[in-house]
Amino acid sequence: MQGGVTILPPRARETEPTAIEKLxxxxxxxxxxxxxxxxxxxxxxxxxxxxxxxxxxxxxxxEVHAHQGAILSMxxxxxxxxxxxxxxxxxxxxxxxxxxELARFAGKWVDCVAAHSKGAWAASxxxxxxxxxxxxxxxxxxxxxxxxxxxxxxxxxxLAVAHYGGVTLWTRGRRDWKASSLKWAGSHGAVTWSPxxxxxxxxxxxxxxxxxxxxxxxxxxxxxxPAKVKSMDWVGKLPxxxxxxxxxxxxxxxxxANGPMGQKPLTLCFDGDTLATAVTALPGHDAxxxxxxxxxxxxxxxxxxxxxxxIKRRSGAAITHLVVTPDTGWMLAVAEDGLLLWAPLGRTGS
Amino acid sequence: xxxxxxxTVLTGFLGAGKTTLLNRILTENHGRKFAVIINxxxxxxxxxxxxxxxxxxxxxxxNGCICCTVRGDLxxxxxxxxxxxxxxxxxxETTGLADxxxxxxxxxxxxxxxxxxxxxxxxxxxxxxxxxTHLDESHEAAEQIAFADIVLLNKTDLVDASALAxxxxxxxxxxxxxxxxxxxxCDVDLDQVLxxxxxxxxxxxxxxxxFLTEDHAHEHDDAxxxxxxxxxxxxxxxxxxxxxxxLLREKGQxxxxxxxxxDMKGEDQRYVIQGVHMLMDGNLLGPWPSGKKRETKLVFIxxxxxxxxxxxxxxxxxxx
Numbered sequence: 001m002q003g004g005v006t007i008l009p010p011r012a013r014e015t016e017p018t019a020i021e022k023l024x025x026x027x028x029x030x031x032x033x034x035x036x037x038x039x040x041x042x043x044x045x046x047x048x049x050x051x052x053x054x055x056x057x058x059x060x061x062x063e064v065h066a067h068q069g070a071i072l073s074m075x076x077x078x079x080x081x082x083x084x085x086x087x088x089x090x091x092x093x094x095x096x097x098x099x100x101e102l103a104r105f106a107g108k109w110v111d112c113v114a115a116h117s118k119g120a121w122a123a124s125x126x127x128x129x130x131x132x133x134x135x136x137x138x139x140x141x142x143x144x145x146x147x148x149x150x151x152x153x154x155x156x157x158x159l160a161v162a163h164y165g166g167v168t169l170w171t172r173g174r175r176d177w178k179a180s181s182l183k184w185a186g187s188h189g190a191v192t193w194s195p196x197x198x199x200x201x202x203x204x205x206x207x208x209x210x211x212x213x214x215x216x217x218x219x220x221x222x223x224x225x226p227a228k229v230k231s232m233d234w235v236g237k238l239p240x241x242x243x244x245x246x247x248x249x250x251x252x253x254x255x256x257a258n259g260p261m262g263q264k265p266l267t268l269c270f271d272g273d274t275l276a277t278a279v280t281a282l283p284g285h286d287a288x289x290x291x292x293x294x295x296x297x298x299x300x301x302x303x304x305x306x307x308x309x310x311i312k313r314r315s316g317a318a319i320t321h322l323v324v325t326p327d328t329g330w331m332l333a334v335a336e337d338g339l340l341l342w343a344p345l346g347r348t349g350s
Numbered sequence: 351x352x353x354x355x356x357x358t359v360l361t362g363f364l365g366a367g368k369t370t371l372l373n374r375i376l377t378e379n380h381g382r383k384f385a386v387i388i389n390x391x392x393x394x395x396x397x398x399x400x401x402x403x404x405x406x407x408x409x410x411x412x413n414g415c416i417c418c419t420v421r422g423d424l425x426x427x428x429x430x431x432x433x434x435x436x437x438x439x440x441x442x443e444t445t446g447l448a449d450x451x452x453x454x455x456x457x458x459x460x461x462x463x464x465x466x467x468x469x470x471x472x473x474x475x476x477x478x479x480x481x482x483t484h485l486d487e488s489h490e491a492a493e494q495i496a497f498a499d500i501v502l503l504n505k506t507d508l509v510d511a512s513a514l515a516x517x518x519x520x521x522x523x524x525x526x527x528x529x530x531x532x533x534x535x536c537d538v539d540l541d542q543v544l545x546x547x548x549x550x551x552x553x554x555x556x557x558x559x560x561f562l563t564e565d566h567a568h569e570h571d572d573a574x575x576x577x578x579x580x581x582x583x584x585x586x587x588x589x590x591x592x593x594x595x596x597l598l599r600e601k602g603q604x605x606x607x608x609x610x611x612x613d614m615k616g617e618d619q620r621y622v623i624q625g626v627h628m629l630m631d632g633n634l635l636g637p638w639p640s641g642k643k644r645e646t647k648l649v650f651i652x653x654x655x656x657x658x659x660x661x662x663x664x665x666x667x668x669x670x
Contacts, residue, residue: 032433048433070433086402086430109402109430126405145407146426164409164422186412187422205425205460206412228461 020311020331024343027061029053033334035074036321037081042095043323043332044081045340046071052083054095055342057330066091066099073123077115082123084110090123090130103130112147116156124150129161131170131177139177143168149190153197162188162202167212169200182212184219192232195239199259203229209243209252213259220261222252227275230320235281235288236302240266242279242288247272249279249290251302269298269308277318278334282345283326289333291319297333299345312341354468355432356439358544359453361494362475363446363484367504371475371536371543372443376401380540382438385431387424389445402427406445408452411459418628420456425463432466439544440467447490450497451606451627457549458629471548474498474528475536478509478517485520492574495521496606496651497626498528499548507534526576527609527649551622551635554609574606577655579664581646584615586669593663594623594630601658602628610648613638615669 032048042056050067052074067085074083080094082102090103090110103110108125115121122131124147131139134156145164152159159170159177166183187205194201201211201222209229211220222243229245238255248270252260269276269290278291286302295315298308317337324331324345333341362368375384385400409422424442431440444453450472457469474494477484481503484491495501501521506514514532521530531538547553590612598605605627612621623632638644650660 030435032435034433048435070430072430072433086433107403109427111426111430146405146423148426164407185410187409187425205409205422207461 018310018313020343020345021313021341023346024331024341027053027340027342029338029340031338032070033320033336033338033340034071036323036332036334037074037076038323038325039076039080041325041328041330043325043330043342044074044093044095045321045332045334046074046081046083047338050085050087052081052093052095053340055330055332055340057328057344061342062095064093064095064099066093072109072111073113075113075115075121077121078117078119082113082115082121084113084123086110088125102132112150114150114152114159116152118156120152120156120159122150122152122159124161127163129159129170131159133172133177141168141170141177141179148188149202151191151193153193154195155197160191160193160200162191164188167191167200167202169214182217184210184212186210190232192234192241194241194254194259195234199254201232201241203232203243207245209241211259218261220259222260222265225250231278231280231322233279233281233288235279236286240302242268242281242290244276244279244290246276247274249276249288249300251288266302266304268300268302268304268306271296271298271308275318278320278322280322280324282324282329289322289324289331291322291333293318295319295335295339297322297331297341311345315339354466355437356470356545356547357428357457357467358439358441358470359450359472360441360443360475361446361448361450361472361497362502363477363480363491363494365480366446366475366477367502367533367536368443368475371502371538372441374536375441375540375544378540382544383436384439384441385434385437386441386443387427388443389448402431404442406448408449418455418459419452420459421452424453424456425460428463428467439470446494447488449490450494454497454626455629458626458631468547469549470544471499471546472497473500473502473543475502475504476517476521478503478506478514478532481517482520485524492524493606495524495528496574496576498525499546500529500531500543501525502536502538502543503530503532504536505534506532524574524576525607525651526578527651549624551624551631551633554622554624555611555620555635574651574653575655576649576651577660579610579646579648579650579661581613581664581668582643583668584613584644585646585667587614587617589669590614590667593667597658597660597663598625598628598630601652601654604654604658605650605652607651608649611646612648613644613646 035046048070052064054062068087086109088105088108092100105125112124119134129141149162161168164187170177188202190203207225208223225245227245231244235242240251242251248267251266274292291297297312300308317335321334329345404423407422411418608625619634622635
């Protein structure tokens, strides 16, 4: 071979474990992952075998048996998580204190759950969202079709419920929750509020996101994805909504009054023709992680000129969930086949 | 990477014997694990954690295609079922009044459903005693026959031979390619109805040539009929693609199912197509078997077929 610079092909580049992989630990769970949530310095991951697996820095993985069937949904709640299962149960699960059954809907599936830090929570069964307010009163909120996703706003005053044809916005009144609707043709799944509560964005059954500016219900079409958007997260101080569904992380700027309207998204973490399948913000940083359908996880700053760095090498199955703990910067990367990497990001994230 | 789970769609009118068949599949010791999605009016009395109730929510797609409707509830439920491991198959029961098209289209249109499952077959349970009345009285009955890959003609013990022949002739006039299985109390070997791969393109190659010899007379404009087209002359690839895609685009709503094997001029392999309304799957599927003549066979099942100029359009695609 001649001298000079040798550029390794991607496969060769990936034969050596990354620094992050060397610091972390791999787990092989023989189950389909269904969710992952950071709870303080730990991460709870939910699975189709009904187990919640809890990861803490420098401690062994803890398995908590939660549901009889698959866990369909999970959300951060108080010092633990709220889970909904295809056994019809809604559980509050704290790995240190134990599990409490909050509700049971025999013979039904609990498709979606949402919770707010002040104590309100909601669980959906078919077309009905059962909302427990801060006083513990239960409200049954009905919708025209099956609930696809739910989220409380940052203050816990409103609950957004996505379904076919748009979003129903429930606002807390003196006694009841009042509905107003945001319409957009098509089927809506996951829903998220912008950090300033001014915008609402849903993933659609089509290859698109849809957003609303709540002040005037202005519609924002965010389309052009080659695949369905499965994952989205708010990144950075001037927030960008990062999303999967393309060959890179598509990051829509929400830095002005008009949200992303009339602006182009930032495209980060390009890694050849591989499809991005999961994204997550690095809490407190203008940076994100992006997972791909070949198992690779890349890190990038929120800057179009930034060079992505390899956090995790290819492993076969698609990354379905990525979570980073807010204070300590530990990452859980979850792949579809049940392979998990739990590792400290250390200086990469700082 | 992951294996696609076969899905069987079970249609048929109330009382035809759908529930009997479902109960057999759920209770018999066949060594396979089936998840069953039953409609909200399902009569299955079995409390089984693999039985899920569905709402039959039909969603219109925003892609501008007027007949692209999918079953939103199925997308959700199949997504949920995929979180469990070890399923051998999924069975979807529809109500007697449901249009089978949105169910079938869900498997073409939704990327997640298409990636994880494959439509195995549409199985219609028909009642030999009442089928003729059902066909006279409702739109949906003909549609369920038209979509079927297999018709389980049940209660054959309750009709005489001539009545049975008349019912079968009527079935054939609507759907010349479906496999008809006669049963008395749905007492069919389950291997004959499950795991058939009827939607695989290879199966199109098995269309019995006997069914393709003649057109069937239609009774009135709204009736579901079929038309079979045949050519010994190779087709011009460009002309055929243009005609066929335009046909699906413009007449897709009336075309319920289409299937065919095409002899394209200049192509060594058989081109095989299979479609539901406007959605179509087509591919080159290996060379023509030696000793068998190259020929084009095309079957359409739908409404208003004679007014579509199908025969003229087809003839015009023959390579000079």
